[in-house]
Amino acid sequence: MGEEIQRKKVVVLGSTGSIGESTLKVARDIPERMEVVGLAANRSVDALARQIGEFEIQQGCLYDPTGLDSLISQVSSDVAIHTGEEGLIELATMPEADLVLIAIVGVAGLRPALAAIEAGKDIAVASKEILVMAGEAVMTAAREKGVRVLPVDSEHNAIFQCLEDRSSRDVSRLILTASGGPFRTLPAAHLVNVTKAQALKHPTWEMGQKITIDSATLFNKGLEMIEARWLFDIEMARVDVIVHPQSIVHSMVEFIDSSILAQLSTTDMCFPIQYAVTWPERVPNTLPPLDFAELARLDFEAPRWDDFPALGLAKEAGTAGGTLPAVMNAANEVAVSSFLAEEIPFPKIWETVAATMRDHTTISHPSLDEIINADLEARSLAQEYIA
Numbered sequence: 001m002g003e004e005i006q007r008k009k010v011v012v013l014g015s016t017g018s019i020g021e022s023t024l025k026v027a028r029d030i031p032e033r034m035e036v037v038g039l040a041a042n043r044s045v046d047a048l049a050r051q052i053g054e055f056e057i058q059q060g061c062l063y064d065p066t067g068l069d070s071l072i073s074q075v076s077s078d079v080a081i082h083t084g085e086e087g088l089i090e091l092a093t094m095p096e097a098d099l100v101l102i103a104i105v106g107v108a109g110l111r112p113a114l115a116a117i118e119a120g121k122d123i124a125v126a127s128k129e130i131l132v133m134a135g136e137a138v139m140t141a142a143r144e145k146g147v148r149v150l151p152v153d154s155e156h157n158a159i160f161q162c163l164e165d166r167s168s169r170d171v172s173r174l175i176l177t178a179s180g181g182p183f184r185t186l187p188a189a190h191l192v193n194v195t196k197a198q199a200l201k202h203p204t205w206e207m208g209q210k211i212t213i214d215s216a217t218l219f220n221k222g223l224e225m226i227e228a229r230w231l232f233d234i235e236m237a238r239v240d241v242i243v244h245p246q247s248i249v250h251s252m253v254e255f256i257d258s259s260i261l262a263q264l265s266t267t268d269m270c271f272p273i274q275y276a277v278t279w280p281e282r283v284p285n286t287l288p289p290l291d292f293a294e295l296a297r298l299d300f301e302a303p304r305w306d307d308f309p310a311l312g313l314a315k316e317a318g319t320a321g322g323t324l325p326a327v328m329n330a331a332n333e334v335a336v337s338s339f340l341a342e343e344i345p346f347p348k349i350w351e352t353v354a355a356t357m358r359d360h361t362t363i364s365h366p367s368l369d370e371i372i373n374a375d376l377e378a379r380s381l382a383q384e385y386i387a
């Protein structure tokens with residue numbers, strides 16, 4: 001008797017962004033294993049309309065209602081279109097959904113993530129903010145509801161694959177790999193002259209603007225250290241970073257017997273997205289395998305902790321916990337927007353974050369409202385510092 005194939009029903013929040021597009025690529029690649037049942041976008045009306053048509057979606061959400069009329073005119077009349085945060089929550093709790101993949105930039109994904117957990121759905125997390133801001137609350141809620149939080153980020157997905165549900169007692173270190181960004185070898189004295197165009201040229205990954213700048217400052221890795229701390233229930237002291245310019249080893253786990261497991265693949269987000277969707281199974285696809293002979297070498301080097309203060313700030317925020325990671329994240333968002341608007345020099349990004357963290361009084365075990373307040377307060381502190 002053949003085993004019946006499980007087709008996972010997936011809601012994608014943030015479907016027109018870079019991760020969302022890759023998620024739909026995976027859905028096209030493994031249609032017998034994955035069915036997209038809900039799609040949400042911020043304001044990319046035309047792209048969302050196309051996706052709704054292609055995947056024959058019955059429930060969509062346009063977060064920013066400005067383009068609502070245009071969207072409705074482009075989709076079939078039996079498609080329900082929701083808007084705003086209520087709309088995201090509507091999709092996140094759809095009765096038929098098995099998995100909610102959250103790839104919304106910023107804080108907007110937080111309440112929908114908690115609503116999905118509350119409704120008993122597994123969530124696949126691509127939005128860093130969810131675990132950085134509210135990792136403790138989200139993981140506690142998931143444990144209570146018996147649902148899984150599956151990582152989509154390549155590093156955390158790699159660690160997830162290496163751990164395979166093993167207890168954190170067996171782990172001596174999680175080793176996150178970092179590409180080092182475009183300024184990996186730039187002398188520290190030159191960082192002040194870095195331009196927006198230079199910072200937007202990532203050596204290995206193609207991503208959105210915010211995350212590309214975060215890769216250049218190494219705040220991206222810092223945020224990932226905090227995410228890993230909550231996702232795998234491991235204190236910050238056991239979360240380490242190694243620079244690996246080729247981005248082929250996506251991360252590693254060192255166990256207490258000093259044995260290390262690593263996960264490798266070519267640099268394509270479809271790998272971690274597919275594993276988050278098909279977990280605990282592995283499913284064949286059309287992605288290119290690694291060619292070691294062609295690669296020839298993999299390099300590793302220590303991160304420059306002193307020249308890229310983002311890593312140390314993240315370690316501090318992740319160790320303190322409470323509201324401090326949310327404050328770090330918010331201040332960084334404000335500073336990155338300023339840098340992208342060409343209002344501040346590159347090093348002022350981490351200077352702004354450090355100053356904002358210094359001025360914040362951390363609240364331990366915060367409620368969701370306290371986290372959101374800390375985020376807002378940090379944004380105005382950072383704005384003041386920049387002005």
Ligand code: MG
Pocket residue numbers: 153154155224
């Ligand atoms: Mg990453």
